[in-house]
Amino acid sequence: MISGKINKILTSSFVDGPGNRAVIFLQGCNFNCLYCHNPYTINECIHCGVCVEQCPADALEMVDDKVHWIMDLCTECDTCIKVCPYSSSPKVRAMTSEEIWQGIDSAVPFLSGVSVSGGEPLLQIPFLVEFFDLIHDRSNLTTYIETNGYVKKEDMLNILPHVDLVQVDLKCMDDELHKTLTGKSVDAVMESIRLVHEKGKLYSVQQVIVNDFTANEKLIGSTADFLVSVDPSIRLRLVKFRPHGTIGAAASWQSPSDEMMVDLQKTALARGLKIVSISIEESDI
Template sequence: MNNNGMNEPLGIVNHILKKSFVDGPGNRAVIFLQGCNFHCLYCHNPYTINHCTACGLCVETCPQHALTLGKDKIFWNEDICVECDECIRVCPESASPRTRTYTPAELWQEVARIGPFITGISVSGGEPSLQVPFLARFFQLVKENSDLTTLIETNGFAGQQAYTDMLPWLDMAMVDLKCSDPDKHLELTGQPLDTVLESIRFFAAQGKLQQVQQVIAPAYTDQAADMQRTAGLLAGIDPSIHLRLLRFRPHGASGPAAQWQSPTDERMDALVETARSNGLTSVERSL
């Protein structure tokens, strides 16, 4: 039984983007969940990694007095918040006080309002596979009440078993392959690579793998040998897997990654060619 006295699973949402053209096909609403099991060195949304521990540190720093410390949680007054992000800058836990908790029905009620203006719903992170019971029920409601398509953007770490419960109501998955070298993957994300590949195989076999994406970052994925290995692994699963290469940008990254260089256009183009010449038929890159 959850906090509302019902048996519905609860989801913790960081924020909802009402319109996006880069998180799957068409025009999509994107739901960003709170909580991730990777700790990527170049994470651009570190405030989505952990859950708030109600330490209270951010309350004093809010210039709008929009935060209040309760017994074991923070109350956020959305009406007076000016989204200055001071609270997430001071948070020592890589968390946010501005999350909202939903039942699947409550979330569907909110997204349904923009349903006529979108073609689908993408769920990103944080990491969607950490909230499967909630998402399975939410996607079921989406499918029972609309023609919207459903998609998750996942790091793949959970492996195939974790996704099975949501599969009947899931149309597509985008899987991040952070790095195809097992040692570098562990160094970059804090987690091993093997179940990520298992998830890619699983979604490909189900016909639900919308694309694999990889951030091209210095020292991890930007060399020809890195791309030869990545393309070889994916082509061995299915040469028609769509691979999208995303250029690393230091803006928004923290720690040492804030000093890393973006790969040049020439480097990105060369990696696209390397992927194609190593067996993949569908490769593109971001601008």
């Protein structure tokens, strides 16, 4: 079996796809977003050892010049990921689909599905194919990916037959701003949205609303125009930026106001999209 690089597993989440879902967070990303909410999933550990000395529970040690995580001693205080200078984590594990299944098996009767997030899941497609096939063989759970959409067309075509639902994160339609926010162009993301929709797997498109960047009606209008050109029935989720989990300058940015979110929702609906949800405080409407 192929092993995935696993950062974290949750056995219950109501915010990562429809219903109650187990969520598998994969390690590694091809973006480097200014406001990443999981910055410790971006890079692979380079075994520098900085976090080892900081662990208050002695749950980290160096073995043969590699950091080793002693899971049984870990208190999940997250000190290690906060001090890592390389946007990584010493707790990443190589796990097969079978091992993950054993970890979520007891929760299956209470789940609607299994979601894969990250990091960027589509950097580990061979593992995902095997994992999703195992889920479908052993249960009626739906499978779901949260992706930034920055992937080659042939890679997307390889994974789509194995997954039920896909959410694509579209940061913005302005290519220069997209490069500023993520380090990469938006073109491949747009192409992925078209392709996933054409194959009937697009669950939603998500855009994070960030003051001074994407919190303006012109940009939301561009997003809506693009999605309407693909299909006005595409579900757009406008999500309020929150500083929790971010690092660097983003940690001191303010969240947009509820009024701003409502105005942007109205703008997207006025451009012809039929379903536009927004996050207000802790809920979606």
